Amino acid sequence: MTTTTESVINIIKDINPKTEVDAGNTGAVLFDLGLDSLDHASVLLQIEEEFGIKIPDAESELLVTVDAIVKFIGDRAS
Amino acid sequence: MIGIGAIGCYVPEGRIANRDRLEEFGVTERFIESKLGFRQLARRAEGEETSDLCVKAVAALRAEPAAAQSPDGIGAIECLFLCTQNPDGGGLPHTSAIVHEKLGLPAACACLDISLGCSGFVHSLVVARAFMEANGMSNGLLLTADPYSKIVDHHDRNTAMIFGDGACATWLTDIRPGQALLAPVRARFHTEGHRHRALQNRDGVLHMDGRAVFNFSATAVPVEIAGLLDQAGLDKDDIDLYLLHQGSRYIVDTIRSRLKLDESRVPLALADCGNTVSSSIPMMLRAVVRDESVGRIVLSGFGVGLAVATCLLERQALNGSLK
Numbered sequence: 001m002t003t004t005t006e007s008v009i010n011i012i013k014d015i016n017p018k019t020e021v022d023a024g025n026t027g028a029v030l031f032d033l034g035l036d037s038l039d040h041a042s043v044l045l046q047i048e049e050e051f052g053i054k055i056p057d058a059e060s061e062l063l064v065t066v067d068a069i070v071k072f073i074g075d076r077a078s
Numbered sequence: 079m080i081g082i083g084a085i086g087c088y089v090p091e092g093r094i095a096n097r098d099r100l101e102e103f104g105v106t107e108r109f110i111e112s113k114l115g116f117r118q119l120a121r122r123a124e125g126e127e128t129s130d131l132c133v134k135a136v137a138a139l140r141a142e143p144a145a146a147q148s149p150d151g152i153g154a155i156e157c158l159f160l161c162t163q164n165p166d167g168g169g170l171p172h173t174s175a176i177v178h179e180k181l182g183l184p185a186a187c188a189c190l191d192i193s194l195g196c197s198g199f200v201h202s203l204v205v206a207r208a209f210m211e212a213n214g215m216s217n218g219l220l221l222t223a224d225p226y227s228k229i230v231d232h233h234d235r236n237t238a239m240i241f242g243d244g245a246c247a248t249w250l251t252d253i254r255p256g257q258a259l260l261a262p263v264r265a266r267f268h269t270e271g272h273r274h275r276a277l278q279n280r281d282g283v284l285h286m287d288g289r290a291v292f293n294f295s296a297t298a299v300p301v302e303i304a305g306l307l308d309q310a311g312l313d314k315d316d317i318d319l320y321l322l323h324q325g326s327r328y329i330v331d332t333i334r335s336r337l338k339l340d341e342s343r344v345p346l347a348l349a350d351c352g353n354t355v356s357s358s359i360p361m362m363l364r365a366v367v368r369d370e371s372v373g374r375i376v377l378s379g380f381g382v383g384l385a386v387a388t389c390l391l392e393r394q395a396l397n398g399s400l401k
Contacts, residue, residue, distance in 0.1 A: 036113065038113050038292070038326075038328045041288065042292070042296070045296055045297070048293075057287075057289065057290075
């Protein structure tokens with residue numbers, strides 16, 4: 001598991017500890033793992049702040065798995 | 079010096095139960111309880127206008143012990159401020175003039191409408207106090223009434239489970255010998271006009287970009303509160319209560335958590351009436367306005383604009399602050 005993946009999972013768990021997300025299901029849709037729309041908005045805000053990036057609305061709707069979020073962060077960093 | 083003499087609130091009897099709409103909006107009861115925080119939304123009766131809500135709030139104010147037991151009641155009102163963005167008719171004339179007629183107030187009374195949303199009570203409180211002190215006035219009313227049922231699309235998932243109707247009447251009065259009233263002593267304001275489209279009445283229907291409003295509130299409000307405390311030379315533990323606009327349970331919890339405030343100092347309210355816009359803060363303030371164990375309160379209203387207004391209330395007597 002990369003550092004970014006670990007950070008993203010930690011952010012999600014921090015915002016909603018009941019979310020059943022871990023290193024083994026990073027491709028699963030977060031809404032199926034217990035995250036709701038408000039938690040999702042909160043996760044994206046935390047990611048914007050922690051990684052110093054902006055997530056446009058059009059992109060935010062696609063960032064519904066840990067893998068997608070990690071890829072987005074990687075693309076922005078490069 | 080002008081302080082808050084008493085607050086009266088009116089919540090219409092009509093209710094919409096959010097639990098009856100779980101299927102329509104694809105949400106769970108747990109989401110409603112733990113995230114929205116609103117079990118029911120208050121709804122005005124058919125034909126009940128914004129000015130009617132105000133008149134009923136003033137009736138509730140007159141019945142408040144602090145007002146009723148005052149030697150001359152709330153006295154002759156010299157100014158009336160009405161904060162609303164959902165006025166009677168099209169807003170011409172200003173609804174405060176209609177309330178003036180319905181209450182039978184004297185001609186020597188300034189009546190102004192203030193157009194603000196969820197930050198409206200705090201903005202208006204500061205404006206009203208300054209207006210009264212600048213003009214040597216002793217008795218004023220600050221009314222908040224913003225019935226969003228006029229503009230909510232009842233099938234819009236973003237807004238239909240949040241807003242409730244209600245009104246508050248806040249009596250602003252000179253602090254007399256022997257009294258200790260809460261007064262706004264310091265305030266901060268923040269506006270991001272370039273984000274105004276995030277919360278907007280378009281062709282008579284409310285539109286809300288939930289993510290934009292959430293991001294704004296979660297980032298701007300903690301900064302404003304921390305900035306206010308810093309300017310006042312106070313620590314967060316010097317404040318007895320933080321009364322935050324009740325946008326939703328989730329946003330209040332998020333702001334509290336970001337400021338690392340104790341839950342007991344950041345009350346949640348309005349589960350049985352919904353987000354009443356500019357009335358949400360005075361509805362909470364009403365219960366503590368004459369509780370002398372509460373000496374310092376931070377109020378923060380945020381939303382439409384997008385804007386935040388934050389102020390520090392301190393219990394004041396004629397010889398100065400009691401804190």
